[in-house]
Amino acid sequence: MLSPCHTTVDGYFREQVQHGTSAFPCACYYDDLSKEEVPWHWHDELEAAIVTKGSIHVVIGSEQFDLAAGDGFFVNTSVLHSCQALFPNDCRLHSLVFHPRLIGGSAESSFNQNYILPIVQNKRFAGMRLDKTVSWHKDVLDSLEEAWQACVQESVFFDLKVRYMLSCAAALIADHLESMHPDISPKQLRDSERIKRMLQFITDNYGEAISTADISGSASISESECLRCFRATIGTTPVRFLREYRIERAAERLSTTQTSIAEIAAECGFQDISYFTKTFREMKGTTPKEFRKNKGLSH
Numbered sequence: 001m002l003s004p005c006h007t008t009v010d011g012y013f014r015e016q017v018q019h020g021t022s023a024f025p026c027a028c029y030y031d032d033l034s035k036e037e038v039p040w041h042w043h044d045e046l047e048a049a050i051v052t053k054g055s056i057h058v059v060i061g062s063e064q065f066d067l068a069a070g071d072g073f074f075v076n077t078s079v080l081h082s083c084q085a086l087f088p089n090d091c092r093l094h095s096l097v098f099h100p101r102l103i104g105g106s107a108e109s110s111f112n113q114n115y116i117l118p119i120v121q122n123k124r125f126a127g128m129r130l131d132k133t134v135s136w137h138k139d140v141l142d143s144l145e146e147a148w149q150a151c152v153q154e155s156v157f158f159d160l161k162v163r164y165m166l167s168c169a170a171a172l173i174a175d176h177l178e179s180m181h182p183d184i185s186p187k188q189l190r191d192s193e194r195i196k197r198m199l200q201f202i203t204d205n206y207g208e209a210i211s212t213a214d215i216s217g218s219a220s221i222s223e224s225e226c227l228r229c230f231r232a233t234i235g236t237t238p239v240r241f242l243r244e245y246r247i248e249r250a251a252e253r254l255s256t257t258q259t260s261i262a263e264i265a266a267e268c269g270f271q272d273i274s275y276f277t278k279t280f281r282e283m284k285g286t287t288p289k290e291f292r293k294n295k296g297l298s299h
Helices: 108-119 136-151 156-181 188-206 214-220 223-234 237-256 259-269 273-284 288-294
Strands: 024-030 038-041 046-053 055-060 063-068 072-075 081-085 090-099 127-130
Touching: 024 156, 038 237, 046 063, 046 136, 046 156, 055 127, 063 072, 063 127, 072 136, 081 188, 127 136, 136 156, 156 288, 188 214, 188 223, 188 237, 214 223, 214 237, 223 237, 237 259, 237 273, 237 288, 259 273, 259 288, 273 288
Parallel strands: none
Antiparallel strands: 024 090, 038 081, 046 072, 046 090, 055 063, 055 081, 072 127
16 A cells, blocks of 8 residues: 655654565655655665656665656665755655565575575675666666556555566666675775664663763774764764754654643753754754644643
8 A cells, every 4th residue: 555654764764654465575655855854774685766747856875866756776784864855845755665575485485595695695786876867777777667656556466566576677687796896895895884773772871861972882993983984974973963863852752742841842852942943943843832732732
């Protein structure tokens, strides 16, 4: 059944959503990124998406790029990624999230050996942009769109068609891996692992008074290396990421509980209620009190 994909993650930023079923591990989604961005997350599944309207900014591992309507992207397993609308207008995305076994089947099968393992075992391949002006990329995009439409319509034999079209897309990507020469360096791979550890530390301790030194210490690196790593991988500073994360958690609490605003502020690491209100307004465009009222939870 077609639905928006509301991403929820655990303390390790691993997505907590089951995509499809054990019998058919694939799900299709539509997203309006002008209403809600796709936050940082990773999962065991492969993911592919096509921009159907507007323009988006995508970050996959340490790579960033902007995509227009008709372009798309592919994400390898266990890779941190996020995307958001470039402009505050209508921005739509078709996405498919599927487990590698949907295509590969058993570990010994030729499908798994020839088309899946070359992708998922290539740690230098975080993912890629799919450019509609590149011939073979367009073939991948066409296969993904056919798979998405079949998944949405659920007509007779739809599961066979979805599997076939995703197999075609994966085969094209696997066939071009060597020619793409992913330029992910060992340093970028190390940055990816470090950022996961530091993001985990933030999610575990955001309610406490933590500093850049604390965050960098969680990955056993210097503060300057921590700043460089954050800028290189997710395009922001650790302090700003921490502040944004605290506000998101506060917004979640305001939406789902009757806990007082002052208590929520303190629980989310803000000891100064005035600073909390100012920061919340800057990031959400409204005060915490107005936000809660709009969610229908005011007293």
